[in-house]
Amino acid sequence: MTSSRPLLHTFLDAMSDLLGDRFSTAHAVREHHGRDESLYDPVLPDAVAYAHSVDEISAILGLCHAHRVPVIPYGSGSSLEGHLLAVHGGISLDVSAMVQVVSFQPEDMSITVQPGITRKALNDYLRASGLFFPIDPGADASIGGMCATRASGTNAVRYGTMRENVLGLTAVLIDGQVLHTGSRAKKSSAGYDLTRLLIGSEGTLGVISEVTLKLHPQPEAISAAVCSFGSVQSAVQTVIETIQMGIPVARAELVDALAIQALNRHFKLALHESPTLFLEFHGNAASVAEQAETVQGLADGNGGTGFQWATQQEERNRLWSARHNALFAFLQLKPGCRALSTDVCVPLSKLAECVVGAEADLRQSYLPAPIFGHVGDGNFHVCLLLDPDNPEELVEAERLNHAIVQRALQAGGTCTGEHGVGLHKIDFLVQEHGQVAIDTMRAIKQALDPHGLMNPGKIFRRLDSSQTFGNA
Amino acid sequence: MTSSRPLLHTFLDAMSDLLGDRFSTAHAVREHHGRDESLYDPVLPDAVAYAHSVDEISAILGLCHAHRVPVIPYGSGSSLEGHLLAVHGGISLDVSAMVQVVSFQPEDMSITVQPGITRKALNDYLRASGLFFPIDPGADASIGGMCATRASGTNAVRYGTMRENVLGLTAVLIDGQVLHTGSRAKKSSAGYDLTRLLIGSEGTLGVISEVTLKLHPQPEAISAAVCSFGSVQSAVQTVIETIQMGIPVARAELVDALAIQALNRHFKLALHESPTLFLEFHGNAASVAEQAETVQGLADGNGGTGFQWATQQEERNRLWSARHNALFAFLQLKPGCRALSTDVCVPLSKLAECVVGAEADLRQSYLPAPIFGHVGDGNFHVCLLLDPDNPEELVEAERLNHAIVQRALQAGGTCTGEHGVGLHKIDFLVQEHGQVAIDTMRAIKQALDPHGLMNPGKIFRRLDSSQTFGNA
Numbered sequence: 001m002t003s004s005r006p007l008l009h010t011f012l013d014a015m016s017d018l019l020g021d022r023f024s025t026a027h028a029v030r031e032h033h034g035r036d037e038s039l040y041d042p043v044l045p046d047a048v049a050y051a052h053s054v055d056e057i058s059a060i061l062g063l064c065h066a067h068r069v070p071v072i073p074y075g076s077g078s079s080l081e082g083h084l085l086a087v088h089g090g091i092s093l094d095v096s097a098m099v100q101v102v103s104f105q106p107e108d109m110s111i112t113v114q115p116g117i118t119r120k121a122l123n124d125y126l127r128a129s130g131l132f133f134p135i136d137p138g139a140d141a142s143i144g145g146m147c148a149t150r151a152s153g154t155n156a157v158r159y160g161t162m163r164e165n166v167l168g169l170t171a172v173l174i175d176g177q178v179l180h181t182g183s184r185a186k187k188s189s190a191g192y193d194l195t196r197l198l199i200g201s202e203g204t205l206g207v208i209s210e211v212t213l214k215l216h217p218q219p220e221a222i223s224a225a226v227c228s229f230g231s232v233q234s235a236v237q238t239v240i241e242t243i244q245m246g247i248p249v250a251r252a253e254l255v256d257a258l259a260i261q262a263l264n265r266h267f268k269l270a271l272h273e274s275p276t277l278f279l280e281f282h283g284n285a286a287s288v289a290e291q292a293e294t295v296q297g298l299a300d301g302n303g304g305t306g307f308q309w310a311t312q313q314e315e316r317n318r319l320w321s322a323r324h325n326a327l328f329a330f331l332q333l334k335p336g337c338r339a340l341s342t343d344v345c346v347p348l349s350k351l352a353e354c355v356v357g358a359e360a361d362l363r364q365s366y367l368p369a370p371i372f373g374h375v376g377d378g379n380f381h382v383c384l385l386l387d388p389d390n391p392e393e394l395v396e397a398e399r400l401n402h403a404i405v406q407r408a409l410q411a412g413g414t415c416t417g418e419h420g421v422g423l424h425k426i427d428f429l430v431q432e433h434g435q436v437a438i439d440t441m442r443a444i445k446q447a448l449d450p451h452g453l454m455n456p457g458k459i460f461r462r463l464d465s466s467q468t469f470g471n472a
Numbered sequence: 473m474t475s476s477r478p479l480l481h482t483f484l485d486a487m488s489d490l491l492g493d494r495f496s497t498a499h500a501v502r503e504h505h506g507r508d509e510s511l512y513d514p515v516l517p518d519a520v521a522y523a524h525s526v527d528e529i530s531a532i533l534g535l536c537h538a539h540r541v542p543v544i545p546y547g548s549g550s551s552l553e554g555h556l557l558a559v560h561g562g563i564s565l566d567v568s569a570m571v572q573v574v575s576f577q578p579e580d581m582s583i584t585v586q587p588g589i590t591r592k593a594l595n596d597y598l599r600a601s602g603l604f605f606p607i608d609p610g611a612d613a614s615i616g617g618m619c620a621t622r623a624s625g626t627n628a629v630r631y632g633t634m635r636e637n638v639l640g641l642t643a644v645l646i647d648g649q650v651l652h653t654g655s656r657a658k659k660s661s662a663g664y665d666l667t668r669l670l671i672g673s674e675g676t677l678g679v680i681s682e683v684t685l686k687l688h689p690q691p692e693a694i695s696a697a698v699c700s701f702g703s704v705q706s707a708v709q710t711v712i713e714t715i716q717m718g719i720p721v722a723r724a725e726l727v728d729a730l731a732i733q734a735l736n737r738h739f740k741l742a743l744h745e746s747p748t749l750f751l752e753f754h755g756n757a758a759s760v761a762e763q764a765e766t767v768q769g770l771a772d773g774n775g776g777t778g779f780q781w782a783t784q785q786e787e788r789n790r791l792w793s794a795r796h797n798a799l800f801a802f803l804q805l806k807p808g809c810r811a812l813s814t815d816v817c818v819p820l821s822k823l824a825e826c827v828v829g830a831e832a833d834l835r836q837s838y839l840p841a842p843i844f845g846h847v848g849d850g851n852f853h854v855c856l857l858l859d860p861d862n863p864e865e866l867v868e869a870e871r872l873n874h875a876i877v878q879r880a881l882q883a884g885g886t887c888t889g890e891h892g893v894g895l896h897k898i899d900f901l902v903q904e905h906g907q908v909a910i911d912t913m914r915a916i917k918q919a920l921d922p923h924g925l926m927n928p929g930k931i932f933r934r935l936d937s938s939q940t941f942g943n944a
Contacts, residue, residue, distance in 0.1 A: 107821040109716065150661040161659050163668070164636055179908045184884035185817040186849045187633050189622040189672055189892045191901050191931055192913045196635070196668030200661055217718035244581065246689035246755075248720070283718075284766075287759040294756075345657040349579040377658045412656035420661045429663050436651045440920065441664045447919035448912065459663055 005089070007046050011067040015049060015091075018059055022050040033072075033092035036079040037139070038424065039340055039388060045072060045086035050094045054170060054178060054209045060093060061207065062176030070453050071174070073203040075142030076118055079149065080341060081422025083202055087457040093207060095144060101125060102210060109215040110167055110184060115144025115208050122213075131215040134159035137418065138327065144208045149420035150200035154323075157243075157376030158250040158282065161418065162199050165214045171198050171206035174449045184212060197444070202420050203455035205448050219250075219282035223292050224316040227279070227304040228272040232256060232359065232371075234302040235275045236352040239375045241298045243348060247291050251280035252376035253323055254355070259330065259370030259383075266329030267322045272306050277375075278323050280316075326372055330383050333368045337385040340397045344408035345379035345417030357407045358382050361400055367393065369400070379417035421459045429459065477561070479518050483539040487521060487563075490531055494522035505544075505564035508551040509611070510896065511812055511860060517544060517558035522566045526642060526650060526681045532565060533679065534648030542925050543646070545675040547614030548590055551621065552813060553894025555674055559929040565679060567616060573597060574682060581687040582639055582656060587616025587680050594685075603687040606631035609890065610799065616680045621892035622672035626795075629715075629848030630722040630754065633890070634671050637686045643670050643678035646921045656684060669916070674892050675927035677920050691722075691754035695764050696788040699751070699776040700744040704728060704831065704843075706774040707747045708824040711847045713770045715820060719763050723752035724848035725795055726827070731802065731842030731855075738801030739794045744778050749847075750795050752788075798844055802855050805840045809857040812869045816880035817851040817889030829879045830854050833872055839865065841872070851889035893931045901931065 015023040024030075025047045034044035046069075051057045064071045070090025077084060086092065098114035099121060105111065106129050113122060118140045122133050135146060136153035145151075147169065152161035159165065168182020181194040198205060229235040232254070239252045255263070255276045264271055277299070281291040288311075296307055310316045322329070331337060346354050355371060362369050362382070373380025384400055386393035405415045405428050415421075415428035430438050442460060445452075456462045487495040496502075497519045506516035518541075523529045536543045542562025549556060558564065570586035571593060577583065578601050585594060590612045594605050607618060608625035617623075619641065624633035631637065640654020653666040670677060701707040704726070711724045727735070727748045736743055749771070753763040760783075768779055782788045794801070803809060818826050827843060834841050834854070845852025856872055858865035877887045877900050887893075887900035902910050914932060917924075928934045 105819065105821060107712065107716070108819040110819070150659075150665070152659055156659060160636070163659070163665065164632070173908070173912070177908045177911075179912055180906055181909060183817075183886045183904065184819040185851075185886045185889065186820075187622075187624055187628060187635070187817055187851065187889055188886035189815075189888045189890050190886045190897070190904055191672070191893055191909070192677075192916060193622070193635065193665075193668045193672050194909060194912060196665045197916075200663070200665050205664075217716060219718065240579065244579070244689060246691065283759070284762060286762045287755070290756060290758045343661075345655075345659055347577065347580040347582070347656040348658075349577060379657075379659065414655045414657045414660035414662045416661045417657065417659055418661050421663055425662070432655065432662055434652055436645070436649045437653060437663070437666060439649075440645070440651055440666060443919040444664060444669075444916055447915040 007069060008067060011063060011069060014063050015047070015060070018056070018063070019049055024048050033074055033084065033094065034086055036077055036082060036084040038080050038082045038422070039338055039394065040082045040085055040423065043085040043087055045092040046089050048092045048094055050097055052097055054172065057093065057095070057172045057207050057209050058176040058178055061172050061174055064091065064453060065175045068451055068453065070456050071207070072455050073144065073148065073207045075116060075145035076140065078139030078141045079145065079422060080419045081424040083149070083420065083422040083455070083458055085423065087423065088462060095209070096142065105184070106131060108184060110212055111215055112210060112212045113143055114210060116142050118142050119146065126215065130218050132218050133213055134216055135162055135165055143211050143213070147199050147208050147211055148202050150418070152374070152377070152418040154251045154253055154374055156374060157252055158248055159216060163196060166195055166199055167212040167214055168195055169198060169208055169212065170210035171208050173206045174453050179206060182212065200420070202422065202458050204445060204459055205454060221285045221288040222280060222282055222311070222316060223288045224280045224310045224319050225292065226271065226308050226319060227277050227299050228306045229275045229277070230303050232275045232355045233352045234304070235277050236355060236375055238277060238299045238302045238304060240348050242295050243376060245294065247294055248283070249279060249291065249295065249376055250282040251278065253278040254373055254375040254380065255323065255326070256371040258368065259326060259372050262329040262333050262370055263322045263326060266332050269322060278320065327383070330370050330385065334385045336387060338388045340384040340386060340401065342382040342384070342401050342404045343416045343419040344404055344413055345377060346408050346411045346413030348378050350411035350413065351375060351378050354407050354411055355380055358404050361403050365396060365400055367396055367400065377417065378413065423458060426460055479541060480539060483535060483541060486535050487519070487532070490528070490535070491521055496520050505546055505556065505566065506558055508549055508554060508556040510552050510554045510894070511810055511866065512554045512557055512895065515557040515559050517564040518561050520564045520566055522569055524569055526644065529565065529644045529679050529681050530648040530650055533644050533646055536563065536925060537647045540923055540925065542928050543679070544927050545616070545620065545679045547588060547617035548612065550611035550613045551617065551894060552891045553896040555892065555894040555927070555930055557895065559895065560934060562925070567681070568614065577656070578603060580656060582684055583687060584682060584684045585615055587683060588614050590614050591618065598687065602690050604690050605685055606688055607634055607637055615683050615685070619671050619680050619683055620674050622890070624846070624849070624890040626723045626725055626846055628846060629724055630720055631688060635668060638667055638671055639684040639686055640667055641670060641680055641684065642682035643680050645678045646925050651678060654684065672892070674894065674930050676917060676931055677926060693757045693760040694752065694754055694783070694788060695760045696752045696782045696791050697764065698743065698780050698791060699749050699771050700778045701747045701749070702775050704747045704827045705824045706776070707749050708827060708847055710749060710771045710774045710776060712820050714767050715848060717766065719766055720755070721751060721763065721767065721848055722754040723750065725750040726845055726847040726852065727795065727798070728843040730840065731798060731844050734801040734805050734842055735794045735798060738804050741794060750792065799855070802842050802857060806857045808859060810860045812856040812858060812873060814854040814856070814873050814876045815888045815891040816876055816885055817849060818880050818883045818885030820850050822883035822885065823847060823850050826879050826883055827852055830876050833875050837868060837872055839868055839872065849889065850885065895930060898932055
């Protein structure tokens with residue numbers, strides 16, 4: 001399955017000299033680093049290195065380069081697509097201890113952080129400043145990992161994704177050279193956009209070692225609501241009309257009837273068990289009130305009922321905590337199950353037909369699968385619940401995933417809105433972009449990492465391998 | 473100066489066979505294509521090819537590749553940095569006749585266009601749809617060219633730049649292969665961000681031949697204003713406070729006292745000749761009114777006076793047409809002059825000190841130089857007016873440009889906010905990003921264009937050349 005060679009003593013000794021007890025070949029440590037939140041069985045790295053600085057990352061990569069040892073950057077371990085599995089061996093480079101704020105420029109609404117800081121820790125740091133960082137994937141992911149997968153979340157409809165919210169970054173290349181991209185200016189036309197090239201590169205081009213983020217003012221007023229609909233179409237139609245009117249909705253999340261059922265059971269709620277929108281509006285008092293009123297009107301026009309509003313933080317938290325912790329509720333629908341989450345994103349005009357199509361697929365299947373998603377962006381997840389010890393259920397889940405992705409690609413969409421490609425969507429990527437695009441990506445990979453050492457086997461298979469991972 | 477070889481008859485014949493009279497070696501045609509809006513003397517291409525389709529672009533590049541002939545993509549000719557000069561010979565590939573709308577998806581607020589369509593023609597097409605495309609560089613540039621230079625303009629503070637407003641594109645690589653990037657979905661984590669790599673690549677990686685743009689709803693209400701200040705600092709401070717409060721100002725343009733003087737003279741206006749902000753707010757009636765009121769309060773606190781408001785389209789057009797046509801007014805300040813425009817962009821907190829520093833530099837100089845800019849983004853232009861026939865004045869202008877760029881780089885900013893690098897900022901680019909970044913860009917260039925045929929000598933010098941252009 002892997003083409004890795006055992007690590008040489010010269011390499012092991014040099015790494016130990018560099019890092020002392022922060023370099024480990026202990027099985028438990030490797031086991032922890034050879035897995036993520038995907039359904040793949042762990043594939044252990046040969047060793048784990050814990051870096052504390054850009055200089056250490058550079059020294060580690062220099063050694064890996066000299067000894068031709070693959071490197072897998074590791075942040076919080078919350079990837080969903082097998083990004084962290086050592087399918088070609090090598091070391092896991094753990095930056096989770098690099099959690100410092102390097103510099104904070106409140107007047108510029110920007111901050112430079114180390115890659116291991118998580119989004120929640122960052123927002124804790126920012127709380128008193130009047131600023132916040134809006135990107136919120138489901139997990140409390142590290143900022144470096146969120147860059148690597150081009151993460152987004154519930155606020156992306158208003159604030160954009162990691163693509164729009166990174167001003168610049170520092171990355172260490174495989175030969176140990178330290179690359180600085182971007183600047184602290186809001187925009188620039190100065191050469192190739194290396195920042196955007198690294199965002200979404202999934203650790204295959206370099207190790208993200210510092211990130212300068214764009215921050216946003218904490219909204220003066222926030223209003224949140226839930227609203228039930230007779231069908232997924234009418235819920236989605238409400239969101240489409242909201243976006244088309246230019247209403248700067250901050251969050252627009254769809255949760256289907258089965259998902260609401262799971263939330264009701266797990267969180268002891270009494271929501272109407274039908275397709276539901278969770279909405280949030282940010283702004284000043286007047287604009288929030290006007291946005292909310294307008295959207296309520298649109299929802300009424302689409303048969304929305306049972307509007308519940310929350311403007312106080314406590315009520316909002318109650319309303320949203322169920323949505324944010326939905327996965328735990330879903331897992332209770334089937335004891336002992338694990339989840340395979342689809343991640344397609346489609347043009348808004350195709351969203352209703354894609355969700356309805358997925359619903360139809362699911363009606364033909366025995367797997368329970370709540371649907372939820374960031375419908376303001378056209379992104380939705382089908383949470384396929386399966387028994388990890390039953391190979392047939394995995395096959396069935398992959399069959400459904402395949403059907404949902406095919407429909408999204410037909411609709412001009414993408415196989416992944418926010419989770420990345422990893423091991424799981426390698427073939428979908430070829431189908432989505434075509435061979436010329438894949439060859440172009442590979443040419444860039446080859447130019448920056450000629451020996452194929454940076455997280456090999458992710459996004460595309462290593463050229464010289466008989467890698468068996470991937471969705472083929 | 474150039475390392476070009478004469479074109480071979482086999483190439484000329486093949487091109488004529490392909491394009492008929494749309495392939496020309498006439499001097500007048502070459503002369504028209506060997507220049508742009510920069511101060512550089514023209515450097516003529518050896519021939520000009522007019523393409524009408526993606527297939528033709530592909531065929532043309534295939535021939536250029538086979539015969540090792542450089543190619544310079546040509547849109548509207550409005551570049552400011554020497555992008556179009558044939559410093560290594562080769563052909564100019566004119567796509568200005570490719571002005572079709574390929575497909576329009578109003579419900580998705582997206583449109584796919586050919587690269588030659590200009591921003592004004594696009595907005596004429598969109599007028600009745602309720603949608604618009606906000607990116608507005610000074611010139612009526614082509615969409616392909618705006619992608620190539622990562623253009624922005626006055627609306628970028630609210631709507632972003634070309635970086636944020638392109639969903640995907642088609643580009644033809646030097647060997648004639650057709651590359652499709654992105655999708656019609658609003659976001660994606662599917663592999664390397666080739667869209668963003670091509671945006672800002674200045675024709676050096678491929679020929680942009682189709683673009684899918686993100687559109688925005690025409691605002692329900694618009695309000696515009698001008699306001700005078702006692703100093704550049706207090707005007708800039710007003711904008712900083714506006715942004716920090718999260719007010720979604722649509723335009724925030726600074727025009728200095730000399731620039732106002734020029735506008736008054738040329739357009740027969742009676743604006744107070746002091747640093748002035750031109751502001752615009754987009755939204756619904758309530759939010760526009762509230763934004764305007766808040767910003768007026770901030771301006772008052774910074775000593776702003778003489779607020780003039782315009783909410784009707786006619787008044788707004790009168791107010792803004794002077795700003796939009798400022799360059800014509802500036803050129804009247806010095807008969808027979810031409811303009812060298814700086815383009816630095818800095819973090820907002822450094823903007824006042826950078827503008828004040830530029831003012832101090834200019835007070836020591838004999839060149840008249842109005843200052844204006846997109847201060848909501850930290851981007852400003854010093855319009856250095858010089859006699860093109862007087863080499864000393866060019867040296868003086870470059871000296872001032874150099875000082876202004878150095879101050880911007882010291883402040884953590886960029887040498888170019890929206891014009892691009894072209895020939896003029898090659899050395900500034902190295903200083904801004906460092907050699908590792910330049911080497912990384914070159915490695916990508918080499919991977920995608922191994923013979924250095926795509927717009928060679930722009931962004932960085934061609935490795936094998938003794939090119940004398942650039943700001944060294």
